[in-house]
Amino acid sequence: MLSPLEKANVLTEALPYIQSFYGKTIVIKYGGHAMINPELEELVLKDIVLMKLVGMNPVIVHGGGPLIDEWLKKLDIPAKFIDGLRVTDEATMEVVEMVLAGKINKGIVNLINKFGGKAIGLCGKDGRLIVAEKKQSKQDLGLVGDVVSINPGIIHTLTQEGYIPVIAPIGVGTQQETLNINADYVAGALGGALKAHKLVLLTDVEGIYLGKGPESLASRLTDSEIPKLIAQGVINGGMIPKVQSCLAALEKGVENVHIVDGRKAHSLLLEIFTQKGIGTMVVKG
Amino acid sequence: MLSPLEKANVLTEALPYIQSFYGKTIVIKYGGHAMINPELEELVLKDIVLMKLVGMNPVIVHGGGPLIDEWLKKLDIPAKFIDGLRVTDEATMEVVEMVLAGKINKGIVNLINKFGGKAIGLCGKDGRLIVAEKKQSKQDLGLVGDVVSINPGIIHTLTQEGYIPVIAPIGVGTQQETLNINADYVAGALGGALKAHKLVLLTDVEGIYLGKGPESLASRLTDSEIPKLIAQGVINGGMIPKVQSCLAALEKGVENVHIVDGRKAHSLLLEIFTQKGIGTMVVKG
Amino acid sequence: MLSPLEKANVLTEALPYIQSFYGKTIVIKYGGHAMINPELEELVLKDIVLMKLVGMNPVIVHGGGPLIDEWLKKLDIPAKFIDGLRVTDEATMEVVEMVLAGKINKGIVNLINKFGGKAIGLCGKDGRLIVAEKKQSKQDLGLVGDVVSINPGIIHTLTQEGYIPVIAPIGVGTQQETLNINADYVAGALGGALKAHKLVLLTDVEGIYLGKGPESLASRLTDSEIPKLIAQGVINGGMIPKVQSCLAALEKGVENVHIVDGRKAHSLLLEIFTQKGIGTMVVKG
Amino acid sequence: MLSPLEKANVLTEALPYIQSFYGKTIVIKYGGHAMINPELEELVLKDIVLMKLVGMNPVIVHGGGPLIDEWLKKLDIPAKFIDGLRVTDEATMEVVEMVLAGKINKGIVNLINKFGGKAIGLCGKDGRLIVAEKKQSKQDLGLVGDVVSINPGIIHTLTQEGYIPVIAPIGVGTQQETLNINADYVAGALGGALKAHKLVLLTDVEGIYLGKGPESLASRLTDSEIPKLIAQGVINGGMIPKVQSCLAALEKGVENVHIVDGRKAHSLLLEIFTQKGIGTMVVKG
């Protein structure tokens, strides 16, 4: 138990970090355990409210995770994946959209407001925020989309007025069709469109391992090293969309991208308010 | 088939109506057949895009209707009503919220954008727009709410920036609980909070009948006449929440309220752009 | 006689046209029969009020026509023309200015205000809007001017505040002398200075004929075709200043220029609100 | 011939006067010899440009004087007066409007611009600035008007953007009819509507004499003294509309009103930049 004095010391130690992030946009991909575990959820969202309060502009993109499967199961719709991407027929898309935009999104909004923030929940249809097209792939994935362009106007309006935007990764096609997009990709594209200072991906791993075990964790990589690591199989599986959205974001002007362990308490604040950070940072190089 | 010249004549005839509504806020309760029938839906939403374009500030509150029942049925959750209000347990509330905020709301947004408008879909949790409490009633209705207060900040922000707000009638309680509210009541409360010029309820009737048959349609009533008509049973059933939200809106400063037949093509434009209007207008008196 | 429903259909059909012209500046040269015939005058000015109301920025430049001759005659001042340009001595200039800036200009302002617009009447002296110099020509034309430069500040101020500027084609020289300028030229120069989306010349012909009779009407010409057509004598007489002001406007950045028959009812709206337009459009090419 | 040093002394002596009038609105009725004599005209208009430059907001209302008679004569229209007011039939009204709004008004604008100011000339039709009605009188005066109301919006817009408004005393009736109004009355009404700090009437007398000869000049009168002086015949003739517009302006909130001799060089500056002023000041009392 800390004394008030010790607490005050901590606050003033945070001063240089707060100063250096003042007015900066931070796009946060929120997913994994940090979204499922209620204690972690509270910690992450309070961290975000604090970030807003001390002058940053956090923008949240959330995933869906197990809740989508849960509802598909309730409705007897089989979940099917190819290369880690959900094959999305019309029936599936309806459920995905309702769970993402109607349940998870509004739940996050509700908690942020509870902790004193002012959140607004959107999906890619609102203000045509995320314009998408059907993903090209060998096997037809159905209504799975790739981001074509971002209309960031509504995000600027909301952040200027003090709101925290919370975004469900649903895209809208040129024929108004609904498209399911990987949340990492959406976060990367949004970070690029907003010229964000930072893109932080909250994941269920500590970062990128170059070998085996925690001691092989890379704390800093350059974008030019990534393709080689993928080719070598060092980066693989679900980490691939994450590093790809990192690269896309860097290319469009995000200054640096972080892959951070969302299972750790306060991982967001630690990433921002400590010298060394945690997880893996990817930068232009 | 009209000639271009005849069309131009129509446009200039609309001039005085456009002038008199310039800059005025119009809250529209959108529900019933106008929401189910795709042709009517297109007509209504195009009317609203036109209203925005010629300088009005339309704000849409939508209901849910048969789609909620359809999904409850898919999920084997029995629908139960007391006095026309849906008894809403937690399982029902989850489905109601997902269908309203995740499906219907985003569908309306999508269509408005298709017709060239700029829509943003919200529910009462966003920016704590609709603060509610559990409805008091003899028989427990579960998570059915009454509006306690409206935080209209986000609506002003959106309308000023050229957006059309589309609102799902979900309220948030003081303990962050989700509450299901009658869309007519939400429209009335919102009209009051926005000091709207007009509240228009799109319904599946022609208006209020004082007797039997279309010829008994009241084209104008004062608020003081309503309680008597309810007591006499002239106004009854599903019309009661409608006239109550009319009265609430009038009391909080809405200038006039219209009960209009949404089954007729262009009923919104006809109400606004013709001298006589259609349906029943209720005013202070 | 149209039903209200048919009228509503017309209004929503105009939607895409209104959307595509939103916020655009349209300079209109107003003259000929459309200014003399009271029914046409009312139709044209109501069209302009409607254009303003649905979000365009119309700017009117008017001519003088027969009214100048009428007053010169009353005052026993002989009217004299060389190559279609009025030879303007001091006595003539006084009358021209009074009729244009004091009578016609204020009459147009008055009618626009009657139809619910907010008009302000200016001449080129106001805010030194139109700086001119004596026209160089073989035979001395007296106080006939060419536009040297436009000071558009006052026009921007007025349009932003919701006014419709109405401009008499009087220029001011570097020695403060009053100069009589062809209204077509003024409209072209103003369109260029305002980077107008469209310049519309309301004339007493259907457009440019390439041969004989209405069926030879060119609906679209490029600027590069014009000089040849003049050299061939296809374009001649009073049409020459019109096409020259078209070319000047196109060169300074106006996107397209229209020569339209002002003798037809609603020719302005038809030009803007129909796919095909009427008259002849001249574009860069 | 003054040395530069003496001139600099004069400039700094003006400092407290400039400071005390900073940002204040001064309505100036401009007429009489000061408008006819070119040397006086230049002095008055340079004074006004200087007033604008040092931070005041001058607004000019001008009369017409001999130029109207001159043009009526040219056109063989007899000038007729009842009680000092011009009987104005339609033919006369046309000439009055053209001379006031088309010739004198634009001439003043031109000179102000020449001296480095930015002037805009308006009449009461522009933006419906001066709404009027037919003057009630025993003998029909024709199209002579009284001010009903002022729409000062355009004046605020112009002064904020650095322009000097120059106003011809033409009113517009509810049926859009053109009405001829005494310039003193217009100046008084405008001063009231703008809550002007000062109304200055430039006249061809030194001020109000209480007896005979210059030594009986009243330098300060209260509004309550005026009716008695009229009743006694001390104030009479053309001075009556002047004092009546003084009273009207005072009643509507103008702080003080000055009747000043426009035949004297720099009478405006002397009134504003000297302790004692010149002419007669009328105040509430």
Place this chain on the structure above:
Amino acid sequence: MLSPLEKANVLTEALPYIQSFYGKTIVIKYGGHAMINPELEELVLKDIVLMKLVGMNPVIVHGGGPLIDEWLKKLDIPAKFIDGLRVTDEATMEVVEMVLAGKINKGIVNLINKFGGKAIGLCGKDGRLIVAEKKQSKQDLGLVGDVVSINPGIIHTLTQEGYIPVIAPIGVGTQQETLNINADYVAGALGGALKAHKLVLLTDVEGIYLGKGPESLASRLTDSEIPKLIAQGVINGGMIPKVQSCLAALEKGVENVHIVDGRKAHSLLLEIFTQKGIGTMVVKG
């Protein structure tokens, strides 16, 4: 030594306090040991920079203390006090002003800037911020002043632009004379003029004792209790100007006033970021 995680916990615990003070003005009287001891000085000024960064508007009024005596001694000017107020002849006033406005004030500014804030140092002459008059007292105190009025314009300008104003308690009389004012009084008057949320007086005592020893510390008093406590001699000596400036500030609209021990590390943050606060709070009651 705390772990990063413990630090992050502290930061999020501060959230509700930061939220409740967002946008509030806090006037801080800075003096005593907190100004002399370099470690305390750094802690106080970093606390203030943090307060600014998290959205409050701190305004600093500083005293002079021993440095004035030191410089008077160097210059062989005897320091003389009556009832705790410095008798201030012209020679003394010169030194007081130079030390306060030229040395202490700029030193505080310099340190705040070092810690990442943006400070501007002013005295009461700048923008005539503090208008004063000679203090009335039985024995002539020389150039000692009482605050007559505050011109807070420059403070609003600076806080809006992100600056922290630092104010030396020098007043300016109606004859431009320099007057020495007690810093507590200046802080109270400034708090009133700015309608501050809080006035905090950093002193060299723990607060107001009602009896003997720390356990008699009053943590909350109402303004109505103060006069009695002075009359009883419970409040006496140098505490009297402090409680008087508290009362003056409360009367002019400051919400609450705090007498806080500046000798304790982080006393400002502890006062603001803890439930209980430290020292004595005085409120209306």
Place this chain on the structure above:
Amino acid sequence: MLSPLEKANVLTEALPYIQSFYGKTIVIKYGGHAMINPELEELVLKDIVLMKLVGMNPVIVHGGGPLIDEWLKKLDIPAKFIDGLRVTDEATMEVVEMVLAGKINKGIVNLINKFGGKAIGLCGKDGRLIVAEKKQSKQDLGLVGDVVSINPGIIHTLTQEGYIPVIAPIGVGTQQETLNINADYVAGALGGALKAHKLVLLTDVEGIYLGKGPESLASRLTDSEIPKLIAQGVINGGMIPKVQSCLAALEKGVENVHIVDGRKAHSLLLEIFTQKGIGTMVVKG
């Protein structure tokens, strides 16, 4: 003694000068006799208040002169100079800062306010206005600085809000150390950073002499001529820092620089409000 009429003539003669300087920034180095002699001081500061009032943006940089020596003497600190620059040890620096920022600066502010201006006094520490570094020289000059950079934000804020900034030439080093800088250099650097229209150095000479006696006064020099004149010894002594700050200012974008005799009454106004000016003007050439 001038008549009011003659005075009014002078005012209107100033019109073109006032117009040509409207909105322009004029940096004034204020020092020498004009600061010591109370009559001259009053004239200079009134001239500056007038300049502000008629729309210019004067910014004052003042020197210290004999008052610093006077206080050093009172404190028995010996004044020592190398090449006309004060050798500044810590004890000297303390006195220099107090006299410049605490006494002279606030005295100028006080007088400007007395004459109706709104002045704010700053030194280079305020908002880190003047960032400096220790001057490199053969013999150690102690805490004498050279300007490294200017942070002009606070100057823009103050001039926009109607204030006249008054600046003491104290710089702040990267380690927060206090540095004494030649006021001419500060004025030059500030003129450059503000892209001033004019830099005026008020000196105790008539300007730059090319030979002997007043008739050799150069009224106009180009920057390219200066180095040669220094090499030839024509420009020497205290004039060297002056011409060097002229060159620095010209290089950074000041349009022209004036060396003016501050011993003459109204030299500032005469420089600005006369065709020929007085003193020596240096321009790019």
